[in-house]
Amino acid sequence: MSLHKGPRTGGAEPDGLSMNPFFGPADPVGGMAEAPPRHRLPDTPMAPHAAFQIVHDELMLDGNSRLNLATFVTTWMEPQAGRLMALCRDKNMIDKDEYPRTAELERRCVAMLADLWNAPDPGQTVGCSTTGSSEACMLAGMALKRRWARRAATRKEGGRYPEGARPNLVMGANVQVCWDKFCNFWEVEARQVPMEGGRFHIDPQAAAELCDENTIGVVAVMGSTFDGSYEPVAEVCGALDALQERSGLDVPVHVDGASGAMVAPFLDEELVWDFRLPRVASINTSGHKYGLVYPGVGWALWRTIDDLPEDLVFRVNYLGGDMPTFALNFSRPGAQVAAQYYTFLRLGREGYRAVQRTARDVARSLAERINALGDFELLTRGDELPVFAFTTAQDVKNFDVFDVSRRLRERGWLVPAYTFPPNREDLSVLRVVCRNGFTADLADMFLGDLRELLPELRDQIAPLDRPAAVATAFHH
Known part of the structure; x- marks a missing residue:
């Protein structure tokens, strides 16, 4: 049984995929002249360049993995590894x-x-x-x-x-x-x-x-x-x-x-x-x-x-x-x-040490600078895993961590906001995962975007309503 729902009905979404005319006319052997369906197999083949471009363009709507501060998963490797x-x-x-x-x-x-x-x-x-x-x-x-x-x-x-x-x-x-x-x-x-x-x-x-x-x-x-x-x-x-x-x-x-x-x-x-x-x-x-x-x-x-x-x-x-x-x-x-x-061969112990130290240094520095803003309190400082969690300061009443996560997403940053398990369900936090590839320069950009968002968040009357038990992009 699939957990994915079938095609939407009632005219909310067209069944056919959009075809850009630049993808070219039907190939005499393996092309098609009309848009393929979304939710069933096409009747005929499609030219490989057209199929590639359709899938490629749809995947553009995914978030930028390098700006994903929710996931622990590696998002960059050397081309030789690829x-x-x-x-x-x-x-x-x-x-x-x-x-x-x-x-x-x-x-x-x-x-x-x-x-x-x-x-x-x-x-x-x-x-x-x-x-x-x-x-x-x-x-x-x-x-x-x-x-x-x-x-x-x-x-x-x-x-x-x-x-x-x-x-x-x-x-x-x-x-x-x-x-x-x-x-x-x-x-x-x-x-x-x-x-x-x-x-x-x-x-x-x-x-x-x-x-x-x-x-x-x-x-x-x-x-x-x-x-x-x-x-x-x-x-x-x-x-x-x-x-x-x-x-x-x-x-x-x-x-x-x-x-x-x-x-x-x-x-x-x-x-x-x-x-x-x-x-x-x-x-x-x-x-x-x-x-x-x-x-x-x-x-x-x-x-x-x-x-x-x-x-x-x-x-x-x-x-x-x-x-x-x-x-x-x-x-x-x-x-x-x-x-x-x-x-393992490429880095050895010293290479791994250098990579992980860099990630921890970025995490520590970014955590301290976020703490210095005055709107947030650190739970951890990135001095074990290169990961830190923080929540809004006690005197901040007009926005919460879910507002911050939502506004950062508008800038392309994926930062999870979530509530802790029993017996600390009263605590909601943001978490930043610093991985290899999240450089000091990217950390500066992230902090700059956060600073620019704070005046608008401070001007809110109260945190925005959200569905109960919401958690934004919480990844293991």
């Missing part, structure tokens, strides 16, 4: 026996990430590429649940496993929506630590108190999408260590490092959040976020082969070869994996 991706876009990643070199690049990327995240034995670390960090989270959650089921079966035989027990996963209320999806799809109870006061992510002690013998794991986030802050992974592990000493419960931790796992290793080397913590069983990241690759590619890694249950690994005789796989998706292009390997 050429490599073009060479690999017809290679199916699932056909590892047919494209062994592409599969080898994937294996090398996993090894590089294992080393970057301080795995005790990178050679024994298992992992794979995915279509994004959301799929990687699903895989990690499945592994946690399967390991819990094995432990639960053992307890049941010993008479300590209650009938009808439901597995649960502990996390902060600030997690990305993919974790809600995981709990829904795989029938796991989501136990969320709510936000409180000025704490916008998980509280270690509160997380430990939610754990019981049916807890499959605790999720800690390296870089909250709500405000860009790191969650205290080491403190979460410490609280769970204390829980194990008191109760015997051994609860593993998964680190959702969608963004921060590609920032902290380069800019916050002293911060212990990764496989240096024995309780961390698995980590995921988005190659297409601060991994600096076009969408979509993610990565999921487990500390050792024992942390990924063997019964989740499928060994299939597919197109003439024995192929072990544990990703959810099968067919997908090898282009993003090749681009990730290119970027």
Whole structure:
């Protein structure tokens, strides 16, 4: 079933696409003289240049991705990376026996990430590429649940496993929506630590108190999408260590490092959040976020082969070869994996450090200058992820963050405005994501546009009406 509505009726929209006469007359072999329909397949072919121009012109109505300060996703790569991706876009990643070199690049990327995240034995670390960090989270959650089921079966035989027990996963209320999806799809109870006061992510002690013998794991986030802050992974592990000493419960931790796992290793080397913590069983990241690759590619890694249950690994005789796989998706292009390997080779540790430092410097500078305007209050300052959130100052009554977001969109800037989850639904904020390609010059332009809009916003009598629970372009 498609969630997209069919064509509008009642004459509100013509069924045929507009055809510019400059696209040329019908080609004797593959053209058409009249406009193609919008919502059904044309009866005849169209000349390739005409089809290209129609699609090209319609896509012009999308926002400019370089001015999109909502998305974490990479919006610029070098042309050399683009050429490599073009060479690999017809290679199916699932056909590892047919494209062994592409599969080898994937294996090398996993090894590089294992080393970057301080795995005790990178050679024994298992992992794979995915279509994004959301799929990687699903895989990690499945592994946690399967390991819990094995432990639960053992307890049941010993008479300590209650009938009808439901597995649960502990996390902060600030997690990305993919974790809600995981709990829904795989029938796991989501136990969320709510936000409180000025704490916008998980509280270690509160997380430990939610754990019981049916807890499959605790999720800690390296870089909250709500405000860009790191969650205290080491403190979460410490609280769970204390829980194990008191109760015997051994609860593993998964680190959702969608963004921060590609920032902290380069800019916050002293911060212990990764496989240096024995309780961390698995980590995921988005190659297409601060991994600096076009969408979509993610990565999921487990500390050792024992942390990924063997019964989740499928060994299939597919197109003439024995192929072990544990990703959810099968067919997908090898282009993003090749681009990730290119970027690892191209930048190395020092290159990544320079890119991420620049992004953080831009975020910090822009946050401070917005704070100096006097109309806003900072929640975060871009000193963890190159991301910061801010709200209107307490004495500002005549406009709100949704007004600011709307007016910035008129200038081409996409800045999300949204309300925080329980127990801070009273707080609405704007969030700015500074990525590679959002330069200091662009930050100056953004600040200049914001300054120019403020006099009109200050002259408003009150914030404009808007639909309830509206959130503007909130991206993970």
